[in-house]
Amino acid sequence: MKIPVRLLLAVIVMAIGLVVLLGFFIDLPVLNDLRTVFLRWAVILAAVAILVGLFNLAAVHWRKMGSRQPGRFYSAVLLISMFVTLVIGLAFGPTSTWSLWIFNHIQVPVETSLMAVLAVVLAYASARLLNRRINLFSIVFLATALLILIGTATIPGLEVPGLTELRAWITQVPAAGGARGILLGVALGTIATGLRVLIGSDRPYGG
Amino acid sequence: MNLPSFLSPAGLLGLAFIIVFLGLMIFFAASGRKQPSRALRTISAFARLGRAVGLAVEAGRRLHVSLGSGSLNGLESGSALVGLTVLQRIARAASISDRPPVATSGDTPVALLSQETLHNTYSAIGASGQYDPLAGQVSGLTPFSYAAGTLPVIYDQQVSANVLAGHFGSEVGLIADAGERSGSLVLAGSDNLPAQAVLYAAAEEPLIGEELYASGAYLHAGPMHIASLRAQDVLRWVLVGVILAGAALKLLGFL
């Protein structure tokens, strides 16, 4: 009997998911062993997936470089950089002097600069928040952000009593409580999503 | 009650919770077929998404779906799968556009699944010729490099709307800002709390809390999505009750 590929994939997904899930709750040697094997396979696949991602990245920018799209110069720079870094890392090791030089003098400055730009972007977005949506929640959001910022810093020559305690209280009580509530909801959503995949309702893997 | 050796109380509780959750989902899915589904509360983001898809198709512009930098191995896998569902619905709706939607992600397995999702969607509607494997692409392998790699997609590919659904960190502010500067709609949701705070200030239509996980239900991805949303609502109230009961017992000294 010819089994459809979709059905076979769904059966594999459901079976492996069920074994891993049950192995988390039930302490049986067979389940534990199976679960360990599957988890190691997942680790290996995740590592291999990084290489696949590199190829995908290279293919996208190779095609962009060959087309007349704007920014193809930067695609060329990316491809050259990727190639050079790969060669150096394979040849000298990921923590060699050359590799670390590239990391310390290119990657870290670029990413920290993006972080600095993000600080400007967030300041600009916060200043314009009341233009985008002016309601009670936006006002509370801004007021809380200002209190936390002021409570974190120490103003030279200016000591505001209770500010640090207020900041600590906001962080530890309402912020932590709200964060916990959202995290519980996120956890429920994650469980629901996982169960939909387990029962075959959602099949992003092809089917 | 003497439990078997292989089953701990915590394990039993967890297993029971999963079984109850699954049972509720199946029950609501079955009852939803007999009765019309109840109305969901309005989320303006999804209403605007529908209009944005239509406008993009009419104007011949592209839709950009960003799946974040979360992997399928961790806690952020749920948001990644939700992002794939959103991608499927958008790809189906915008398949007739001159510029098919493009999906970017910061994790390779998620990018591969996005390609698979696009391929299946176009095959289902008989437009296999429209499928482009590079429409599902990896923009970067670290969060900030992913954000940096997404910016050219927003600026250069005539994107009219950006849907960010997945695991993002605070770097999502850069993507949202790029969307605003290019004049495109930014509809974003993440399971990461700092990212949600950033999105509340920077995005036009943020999805706060677990609204991201309701995307499937609002985009009519299937009855099971609505059923799971209803199951979540029920269990949320159960958890509220358990928390309140525990706090009360603690206050009274019983715990």
Next chain:
Amino acid sequence: MADVRCPMCGKLNPAELEVCQFCQARLKPFQASSLTEAEPPASGQPSTSKAEPAEDVLPDWLQSLRQRQESLPEAAEPQEDVPDWLSNLRAPAEGTPSAAEDAVPDWLSGLSGDTPSQAEAAPAEPEQVFFSGEESDWLSKISPSQPAEPPETLAQVTPGEAESNLAETLPEESPIQNEEETPEWLKGPAEEPGGAAGQTGLTDWEQEGQLGDLGASSETQDELPDWMAGILARQATGPEPARTRPEIPLAALGAAALAQSAGEPPAPVQEPQPKGVEPFSSKEGLLAELGALDTGELPAWLAGITPLVAEKQEPTPQAAPVESGLAPSDELPSWLEAMRPVESAAILAAMPDLSHETIESAGPLSGLRGVLPAEPGVAQGQKPHVHSIKLQISETNQANALLIEQMIKTEGQARPIVRRSVITTQRILRIGIAVVLFLAVLWPLVTGGPQASLPGFTPETYAANQLIEGLRAGAPVLLAFDYQPGLSGEMDAAAAGVIDHLMVKGAYLAVISTASTGSAQAERLLAMVNQAGQHNFTSPDQYTDLGFIPGGPTGLLSFALSPRQVMPLALDGKSPWQGSPLQDVTAVKDFALTIVITDNPDDARAWVEQVGPALENQPLTMVISAQAEPMVRPYVESNPPQISGLVIGLSGGASFEDLNGRKGLGQTYWNAFSLGLVAAVLLILVGGLFTAGSTVWARTKETEGEKKA
């Protein structure tokens, strides 16, 4: 010969055709041949010519009617109180064919099929149709349930023409004199619309015709229906006292009455009689009888008519036999019973005056007054109204059409790409914010500016400090670098003091990471702290880099269960598990301390949830970003605490360095960090207030504008 226009579809047909070749409507009405020769009247004008129907198409009774009418002179001007049709019935036609025919009214004899010798020409237009669909007054009289049409509605037929038509239709012996009031017995049933027609399915005029068919001439009285014979018989006996009768069609009752007055029993209902049958015995007698109706008295023969029981009525007069004799009993036929006049004198008085109505000149009702025109306006070939072919459009339509035209024109034109201005308000604002922030941060670094007081340490920070302080020299410590290069500014400053303290204590560091750039991050920070603290930390003597754990939390779990199997080799390719100090480490719980440096709260949770259980009683300490504090703090405050020590952000690192008394990156960055925070607060505050104010102002102006509008 000129083509004839069809009255139905309006198309031209050859004149010799009887029916239209397109829609099969009759082109020539059922009248004399003079119909085809008459010209169509002017628009709105009633037809004056008279048409001759085709003899071979018309029923015999109708043909005879025509013939009789043609021989009749113009009806004398009727009395005002006599209906036209009644007066027409009185007028004797010229050239009455025979004495025998005198005994039977001409119209009735005509119904028997005699060829009409003379037929008053009805309107000769070939476009004649019989009814325009409106009720005529005389019909409404017969059927009071139908409201009497005002005379103005009968625009097609003038009263005079109606009279002449009626005269053509009825035989010359028609005794009806009074046309003012229709006797009750001549009126149709009150309740049923159309009178007997409602029961028989025929219109009144058809019934009249049919009933006329049933009439027999004096020559063939034996062929008369019994009921009609009865009418004639009663007529001979004289008028009877007036009595109220239910309304029945006038002609039907007239025929029945005449038959009864003639003393003949009413004959059963039969098929239309052949030609030559005259149903009425004497025209003068009929007229006399009907004239008696003027006084409201019923003639004896008519008064003797008794209605039949309603249940015994038959649906069709053709099929149902009529009982012999129209005696005033319960033996009336059903159709006649249905025509019983309403016992109300007021109805008689309500009969409208048809004297001014035109006499129909075409169709089977030619000669009758107040009938619906046989030739509607369309069929009479009226000149159609001239409609302007110019499209009537309003100014709004013109404006819209112009708009659409412009839109279509611009669609094909290439529009130049609007180049965005380099300098925009948004860009200026962003640049301004960046300049302010950069100045605020750089000022203390460049000038050594205002010194901000160091922050105080928190209990969690103190606990972390004490945990490191309690380490022995060479104790294996698992150090995880799980933060992104982009957050190196904060995390390096937060973790530098901790790593410096570890180096001071001489702990053996086993470096690991779940991020792909973790190893490089670790090397960078270790080298920085090593240089700043003037330590001599080298690998593999003082530390070893185990590398990158793929798979995220899954990999962490695997590492927690079996670290040697997951990470068998270090980055330098050598096994770290062989020699000291890691030779005694077989599980994560064998490490003296586990320190995780991360910016992501999810990574922190993964370490707590995946590795924490495997640590058993060994402490877990974290150095986290300030943004992760709300999510990680519950692990610190849990009972028992899952995280033993916590260093939070730049402030935590600065306070940790302060605890150790060793200045590091934290204290170096603290002044700039504080001033930058203050600048950010001011920018957000001022910008927010300005934005809120402008938004409220704009909305207020918009609201006022709407109100004014």
